[in-house]
Amino acid sequence: MTKAGWIWIDGNLVEWDNAKIHVMSHSLHYGDAVFEGIRFYKTEKGPAVFRIAEHIKRLFYSASVFSMKVPYTSEQIATAIKETIKKNKIEEGYIRPILFFGQKMGLSNIDLDVHLAIIAIPWGSYLGDKAVRVRTSSFIRIHPKTSDMDAKISGHYVNSILASVEAKKQGYDEALLLDYKGNVAEGPGENIFIVKEGVLYTPKTGSILPGITRDCIIKIASDKGLKVIEKDLKLEDIYNAEEAFFTGTAAEVTPIAEVDGNKIGKSENFPIIEMLKEEYMNAVRGKNKKYENWLEFV
Numbered sequence: 001m002t003k004a005g006w007i008w009i010d011g012n013l014v015e016w017d018n019a020k021i022h023v024m025s026h027s028l029h030y031g032d033a034v035f036e037g038i039r040f041y042k043t044e045k046g047p048a049v050f051r052i053a054e055h056i057k058r059l060f061y062s063a064s065v066f067s068m069k070v071p072y073t074s075e076q077i078a079t080a081i082k083e084t085i086k087k088n089k090i091e092e093g094y095i096r097p098i099l100f101f102g103q104k105m106g107l108s109n110i111d112l113d114v115h116l117a118i119i120a121i122p123w124g125s126y127l128g129d130k131a132v133r134v135r136t137s138s139f140i141r142i143h144p145k146t147s148d149m150d151a152k153i154s155g156h157y158v159n160s161i162l163a164s165v166e167a168k169k170q171g172y173d174e175a176l177l178l179d180y181k182g183n184v185a186e187g188p189g190e191n192i193f194i195v196k197e198g199v200l201y202t203p204k205t206g207s208i209l210p211g212i213t214r215d216c217i218i219k220i221a222s223d224k225g226l227k228v229i230e231k232d233l234k235l236e237d238i239y240n241a242e243e244a245f246f247t248g249t250a251a252e253v254t255p256i257a258e259v260d261g262n263k264i265g266k267s268e269n270f271p272i273i274e275m276l277k278e279e280y281m282n283a284v285r286g287k288n289k290k291y292e293n294w295l296e297f298v
């Protein structure tokens with residue numbers, strides 16, 4: 001990760017090393033920050049932020065789970081994101097807006113002051129360019145009655161980190177988490193899709209973060225005449241899939257080569273994934289006019 005450039009914090013752009021928070025910050029101790037992961041891409045018309053409106057909407061939704069009083073409007077956050085990209089002069093990369101609570105000991109965050117930081121970094125492929133080897137995690141995804149799984153809350157990522165590190169220590173590229181019912185939920189930072197007889201399946205919402213990339217893929221696939229079904233999936237459905245892939249802002253569209261030692265599909269070719277990935281990558285880079293409204297030019 002590049003440790004250079006400018007970070008937007010509470011209304012000011014400051015140099016990387018000066019973007020500091022207090023050690024008594026409530027969110028550092030208790031995990032009640034909320035954040036977004038957004039990509040911006042190089043296009044013919046300069047950098048464009050991908051689906052900024054949906055990301056900011058989800059950020060506000062996540063904040064609402066804690067009744068966080070966000071001291072900015074959506075428009076102000078969008079402007080700050082674009083300012084941060086411009087100041088850093090990065091053509092393509094990743095944006096991390098994070099809302100967090102100020103200083104307090106003890107659990108209640110009611111009426112606590114809220115801070116916003118926005119970080120922009122160049123960031124290439126998250127899971128690499130090859131199809132990934134995946135292992136089912138011994139950790140299950142957080143029970144939907146333990147927290148609000150539609151929200152992107154920092155504390156949720158303890159579960160993701162445990163799963164991800166466990167998989168990596170065992171030589172795999174990524175983990176796959178089941179939900180409390182034993183259904184397939186998602187990756188630590190990705191949603192999952194499979195293809196069977198030309199139909200796309202993805203776990204329904206409840207125990208997953210309903211990804212914005214997931215939404216793009218559902219839209220692109222439907223526009224291409226593919227049927228998409230959101231339903232409970234078992235591990236056997238994944239093992240026996242013709243194609244399987246992860247989606248996410250960071251992971252974009254990443255094919256899955258194997259899960260728990262079971263090779264996915266009969267060949268190394270994944271025609272539906274290739275088609276969806278091409279459409280998606282064309283959309284993010286402004287080469288697909290149909291989805292131009294997903295771009296916000298900086």
Ligand SMILES: Cc1ncc(COP(=O)(O)O)c(C=O)c1O
Nearest residue numbers: 189190191209211212213248249
């Ligand atoms: C747990 C989890 N699931 C799914 C996703 C994919 O969401 P999106 O496509 O909005 O990036 C992410 C990434 O933000 C994630 O952290």
